[in-house]
Amino acid sequence: MRITLTAKVAAGLATALAITPLALAVAPSSAATPDPVRVAAQPADGSTNVKVDGNRIILGDAPASMGSVEVRQRSGIANLDPIRFPAATSAVIANYQTGTPDNSTAEVDVRALVKDQWTEWTPARNGSPTVLPEASELVQLRIIVIAPPQGGSPWVSDVSVQPTNQADPSGIDVQAAPLTSHVFATREGLVGGTTANGHVIISRDHFVALPSRRGLANNGSGNYSVKVCTATRCAFEPVWDVGPWNTKDDYWNPSATREMWKDLPQGKPEAQAAYQNGYNGGKDQFGRTVANPAGIDLADGVFWDALKLTNNAWVDATYLWTGTGGRGTVSISSGYLNIRNAASSTGAVVGMAGKSAQVTVECQTTGQSVTGSQGTSNVWLRVHPGMYVAKAWINAGTFAAC
Structure with missing residues (x-):
């Protein structure tokens, strides 16, 4: 059964769950074990460079581009409508068909809504159980299609998803505090280029790249964000690109659940191990000799303006979706919001x-009264020891007093 929510109900759901208003497919509530739910081939908000042909989602016609990973490729992302099951499930089985001509690839990923926060994306193998980080009744699938600069276009069709509790219980634990790693940061640059989520890079831009699509946010979204700090400054930025060096190195996850490089410790990027210790023969997943230990790329505005870096440097990166705790979302039309050392614009x-x-x-x-996108308020939020932002520019709830 498939229903489309009214605009009012969909908007309310989007506010509560921090997702855009979408149609939901709902599994029948009468079945003890619900049948697979067919997911319509209708790319939703955040999709980029895909097209629909009947029940197939196909890579679009945009030319090859080069982002942080510095490998020229044609790529597309299709976010499908969220699926609500009649009860929480600890795992799902996704079924689908793929076509991958000329060395192209097609992947289906899944994520779940846990404690009002989307988990990161996890590849869902066709017909096999995919363990969710925690039991949930709301899941979403996305399609990633990638191809060389020339050749045919990959596709995915006949997508369905089914809840199942018959799976290996090991999974990614949602930690009380998000993981922080001490990693080497490099500057991405590439103004005018296109990131992995379809964002066109502008001068002094504000985003970061991580070497795995598991934590890639939709263009314009910050549901996967990082905090990057030096000894004296911090930046909060969305993850809008994939790289440096690798594309399947989710090093912030436990070793057993990393997509690749499972023998490396949690928090250590493969590029760092290759550069410092000769791991994998000193090469990345593409066979290139690793020339620096980078585990994160910073857009120019983050590198030069937010952190005041002049050279590549070691930083502390916190992957905010890996834990729980108080959150807010920067609500500005463009650019950035200043973080200050006191509850005042001075x-x-x-x-x-x-x-x-x-x-x-x-x-x-409480501090100086400020007028912003969220109205006029004298409330300031402490986002790091000794660092504050005006709540007038943050979409957030109410928090305990400092």
Whole structure:
């Protein structure tokens, strides 16, 4: 059975779950074990460079581009409508057909809504159980299609998903505190290029790249965001690109659940191991000799303006979706929001938060009254020790006093 929500109900659901208003496919509630739910081949918000031919989603016609990973390729993303099951499930089985001509690839990923927060994307093998980080009744699938600069176009069709609790119980635990790693940061640059989620890079841009699509946010979204800090400054930025070096190195996950390089410790990028220790013969997943230990790429505005870096440097990166805790979303039309060392617009700037990025919230305090996208307020949020943002520019709830 498939239903389409009214605009009012869909908008309310989107506010509650931090997702855009979408049609939901609902599994029949009468079945003890629901049958597979067919997911319509209708790319939703956040999709890029895909087209529909009957029940197939096919790579679109955009030319090859090169993002942080510095490998020229044609790529497309199709986000499908979320699926609500009649009861929470600990795993799902996705079924689908693929066509991958001329060395192309097609992948289906799944994520779940847990504690009002989307988990990261996990590849869903056709016909096999995919364990969810935690039992959930709301899941979403997406399609990733990638091809060389020349050749045929990959496709995915006949997508369905079914809840199942018959799966290996090992999975990705949602931690109380998000993981932080000490990693080497490089500057992405590439102004005018296109990122893995379809964003066209502008001068002094605000986003980061991580070497795995599991934590890739939709263009314009910050539901996968990082906090990047030096000794004196911090930036909160959305993850809009894939790289550096690798595309399947989700090093922030436990070793057993990493997509590749499962013998490396959690928190250590493959490029760092290759550069420092000769791991994998000193090469990345594409066979290139790794020339630096980079585990994160920073857009120019993050590198130069938010963190005031002049050279590649070691930073502390926190992957916000890997844990729980107070959150808010930067609500500005473009650019960035200044982070200050006091609850006042006269406080010194000690960092920046990019458009749509999530920020951690430790507590709230009163300070200078500010008017912004969320109205006029004298409430300021502490997002890091000694660092504050005006709540007038943050979509967030109420927090304990500092």
